[in-house]
Amino acid sequence: MKITRSSTGDDAVATAKGPSDWFTGDVYIDAAAASPPPSRVSASLVHFMPNARTHWHRHALSQTVFVTEGVGLCQRRGGPIEVIRPGDRVLFEANEIHWHGASGDRLMVHLAINESDDDNDAVEWLDPVTDEEYNADRA
Template structure:
């Protein structure tokens, strides 16, 4: 057993990965040979990732708030606490908060043989984001 005390500061998500205010907390980074990492990602209302893909898939587990996610060519889906979303390997997608609600999720990723975890693409436009369904609140 190994306990790692929290010593890594919360960091603001970079503008070339996210639109809006997003904050990241490292949750897990296992030593080699493991290639798994996890981050707790805090999206303020309206914030979202850019389009991106993962070589070995990604799972997000929503812990708070109301979010949105979409795979390229599919509908925007509403996600809530307790929901798990699996994005398949190389599936272009985005995820983030609803326009008027924050959303927090645990993002679980695995690096490939070259240690690649994610390939960032273009931002989700306001027009794309505005296609979200009614939240049903």
């Protein structure tokens, strides 16, 4: 058993600001799970402030997000923008290009669960979601 303390000690994990080459707007990330090999799963609690969102991206081994708080939006390339709320679980299929983030007037928090292996990184980041794309009609 290993306990990683959230706020004290040498192995404490601090909240990280989401980098601007992955996100638009204010996003904060807390590592929730990072198991050593042979495990391939990692999970992060991602906090999106209103209007914040990921860039377009894809996951070679799929991604699941579980909304825990607020109101969010998500979209796969070519599909409608979907509104997501607490308790909603979204599966993005392997290599499905997509984005997700907060609505314009509410924050959104989700648990992002990803896999990686020796041949596949957890995520491939692409171009930013434009304001026009983000503000398009909702499903």
